[in-house]
Amino acid sequence: MDTESTYSGYSHYSGRSRGSHRHGERSRERHKSRSKDSSRSEKSVTITTTPGAPLTEPPAQGGEVQDDNWGETTTAVTGTSEHSLSQEDIVQIGKDLEVPSGRNCRRYLSLGLVGTLGLLVFLTPVAFLVLPLLLWTETGQRCGTACEGLLISAIFKLLILLLAVWALFLRPRRAHLPRVNVLRTLLSLLGLLCVISYSLFYAVRVLDQEDNNYEGIVQYAVSLVDALLFIHYLGLVLLELRHLQPIFSVRVTRSTDGETRHYNLGQLSIQQAALAILEHYYQDFPVHNPALLTAAKSRAAKHLAGLKVYNVDGPGNNTSAGQSQAMMAAAARRRDSSHNELYYEEADHERRVRKRRARLVVAVEEAFTHIQRLQEEEQKKAAGGETMDPREAAQAIFPSMARTLQKYLRTTRQQHFHSMESIQQHLAFCIANNMTPKAFLESYLSPGPTLQYGRERWLASRWKLVSEEAVTRGLKDGSVFLLNNIDFSLVVTTTRIPYISLAEEFIDPKSHKFVLRLQSETSV
Amino acid sequence: MSYIPGQPVTAVVQRIEIYKLRQGDNLILGFSIGGGIDQDPGQNPFSEDKTDKGIYVTRVTKGGPADVAGLVVGDKIMQVNGWDMTMVTHDQARKRLTKKNEDVVRLLVTRKSLEEAVRNSMMQ
Numbered sequence: 038m039d040t041e042s043t044y045s046g047y048s049h050y051s052g053r054s055r056g057s058h059r060h061g062e063r064s065r066e067r068h069k070s071r072s073k074d075s076s077r078s079e080k081s082v083t084i085t086t087t088p089g090a091p092l093t094e095p096p097a098q099g100g101e102v103q104d105d106n107w108g109e110t111t112t113a114v115t116g117t118s119e120h121s122l123s124q125e126d127i128v129q130i131g132k133d134l135e136v137p138s139g140r141n142c143r144r145y146l147s148l149g150l151v152g153t154l155g156l157l158v159f160l161t162p163v164a165f166l167v168l169p170l171l172l173w174t175e176t177g178q179r180c181g182t183a184c185e186g187l188l189i190s191a192i193f194k195l196l197i198l199l200l201a202v203w204a205l206f207l208r209p210r211r212a213h214l215p216r217v218n219v220l221r222t223l224l225s226l227l228g229l230l231c232v233i234s235y236s237l238f239y240a241v242r243v244l245d246q247e248d249n250n251y252e253g254i255v256q257y258a259v260s261l262v263d264a265l266l267f268i269h270y271l272g273l274v275l276l277e278l279r280h281l282q283p284i285f286s287v288r289v290t291r292s293t294d295g296e297t298r299h300y301n302l303g304q305l306s307i308q309q310a311a312l313a314i315l316e317h318y319y320q321d322f323p324v325h326n327p328a329l330l331t332a333a334k335s336r337a338a339k340h341l342a343g344l345k346v347y348n349v350d351g352p353g354n355n356t357s358a359g360q361s362q363a364m365m366a367a368a369a370r371r372r373d374s375s376h377n378e379l380y381y382e383e384a385d386h387e388r389r390v391r392k393r394r395a396r397l398v399v400a401v402e403e404a405f406t407h408i409q410r411l412q413e414e415e416q417k418k419a420a421g422g423e424t425m426d427p428r429e430a431a432q433a434i435f436p437s438m439a440r441t442l443q444k445y446l447r448t449t450r451q452q453h454f455h456s457m458e459s460i461q462q463h464l465a466f467c468i469a470n471n472m473t474p475k476a477f478l479e480s481y482l483s484p485g486p487t488l489q490y491g492r493e494r495w496l497a498s499r500w501k502l503v504s505e506e507a508v509t510r511g512l513k514d515g516s517v518f519l520l521n522n523i524d525f526s527l528v529v530t531t532t533r534i535p536y537i538s539l540a541e542e543f544i545d546p547k548s549h550k551f552v553l554r555l556q557s558e559t560s561v
Numbered sequence: 562m563s564y565i566p567g568q569p570v571t572a573v574v575q576r577i578e579i580y581k582l583r584q585g586d587n588l589i590l591g592f593s594i595g596g597g598i599d600q601d602p603g604q605n606p607f608s609e610d611k612t613d614k615g616i617y618v619t620r621v622t623k624g625g626p627a628d629v630a631g632l633v634v635g636d637k638i639m640q641v642n643g644w645d646m647t648m649v650t651h652d653q654a655r656k657r658l659t660k661k662n663e664d665v666v667r668l669l670v671t672r673k674s675l676e677e678a679v680r681n682s683m684m685q
Contacts, residue, residue, distance in 0.1 A: 561658040
């Protein structure tokens, strides 16, 4: 076998296919229309629905305070301000194939906002405790045992709060969602309101009216830290625990080949559910192979290809609906033998695949027998020129199986997923880890999940969420939305998990009694 | 009552007519049956051949309609009102005997003593 020719043929083919694939992507992208769902006035909607949030202080003051600090800090954790960027720029961002710098900017902005809020929340109790010492120097001596105990507890609680906020809110973001997370925004607003109301009272009572009771001030600061810890607990329950208990069962279907999976989700908003589903998609669904879909399309084309409809009445008569109906009726009546063709074609293909697979398995097993792992002692004894590292060993045995592997991949239409380089790398990996030929072939015999293949297959930045309802709304029974990628889309339908009513039946252990019936006897 | 596989079953039978007795809502015949193709033939105390899955009379109530008609314990029932009883399940046999719209059941039964009686009479 001419190893040089298989080498060049393989890489040339894979390079060509990759280039054409990307070219096809670009042209398809330009032709696709941008469909944006719902209005752009979402920013005001999410923030002004705060009457629902529990306000602890009179609304007049709160409103005034909100307006004052609006520009600086209430653009909250996930960044409402970043929305003003995204709404205008989203078209341009969508057209870029690489991650644009605008997205990084948004990430840093949101991180900065979270950091600012956290610092503010953390420093306020500290300020409460430190300011009296700075302003009136004699208050430090009036601190008794209880007051010192409260001080220590305040310090520890602040430390815990710091760690908790870092753990829950300062995690690296794993996705970019189209809309702001409403609950997170409301929660950070609540925290901010709490801090502001406390500092307002502090400013009035302690600084203005000069209340010198340091123990009282320490108690005040400790109560603020307690309130913040409880708000953090609320955040934990709303943002994490609510999502855990499964309430809905979603059915995800890929539009091109019908692959379906079911997942159980908790009470999530539509965009969060979409994110969870996409994370499962990359792990569960076999990779999308457009080469397998051409057969169905050619069959459908052949159905109507044999019929021609002529318009006898003249060009003015617009009977397009009638024409298509006539074509459908004629196609139905025609004695179609395409089902026959399909059956024999599939049987033939099946047989061919199995034959090639058998040859492949034999070739790979034979190739693996040529390689032997050297033990430690033998390594020292063996001559220097003969020992090879895994990469060289892979290169040595690859030519003997390259042709059969290539033929098999061509038959199952997988050849554009695996370049020759990746196959050799995988072979070296398997040899180094003592895997059997069967383990090596596992990734080629059946299509695996999308994550298994190269990064260019992931297309993780090209997903679009299409939904009739606002995406920050929660999932409901019967909600349907689409996740569009370039070549295919995932159709998601939601059903509520049924309310299970479990009844109890008690069986007395003594009630298990048996009788031996040798032959049944019936009296008539 | 021996059975040669592949050959039709031959037996000497006696015709017995039982008139059902009405007791309340039921029509009773006054005997009990055992056996059937869904039962275990090895447990049958009355059969000669322990693979015989036919319907046998296991009990006859004294003074009942069956006793009056001359049914004896250990009889194998071959036919009931023309219906075959050699290849039926236990439940089918019960149903054939307890049909509510029939007042009379005409059975063909066989027993060992009948064969001997015939042989004796033939030898004479």
